[in-house]
Amino acid sequence: MKKMYNDLVDLLPDLISSFTNHTLFDVLEEDDLISFVPITDAAVGQEMVDQTNTVLAAFFEVDPAEEQCYEASAYNHKEDNPVLFWKDYLGCFYDFELVEEFLDDKAFAGTSFGTYRVVKIAFINEVNQRIKKRRLNGVRLEYKVKATPLDSNKHWNRTYDKDF
Structure with missing residues (x-):
């Protein structure tokens, strides 16, 4: 299976959907590249x-015109x-x-920016533990991903190549 190069801007609609609906983000596979x-x-x-x-703003139930997380x-x-x-979040x-x-840009050296490779996909229990423990760019979320019946099958299909 050919691995993909992804740009964060292209993934944004899927990220927003996953975040808003509290679902697993299952677009990326192991060895995919993503540019941050x-x-x-x-x-x-x-x-x-x-x-x-x-x-x-919708998550924290505030008016986006009055309070913004990012300028x-x-x-x-x-x-x-x-x-x-x-x-x-990813x-x-x-x-x-x-x-x-x-x-390419040496200005990113020593920062969190760059191109990254997916080396492991977390399962839903681990995802919820990570969200509970982390601050996402300084924002603490009281957030839990909801399980769906297809999660384990999707995890298997995205984690292991089936070329036998």
């Missing part, structure tokens, strides 16, 4: 900030960036390792 880098396009970055603020220019910050929130579902050969 600051967004350079201002329009795309602003859209990501707006969508992230809307999702978090408008957060998409190019090195620390308070929605990219890092979604990276931390880190509850997967174990990642940094792929050094994709570290």
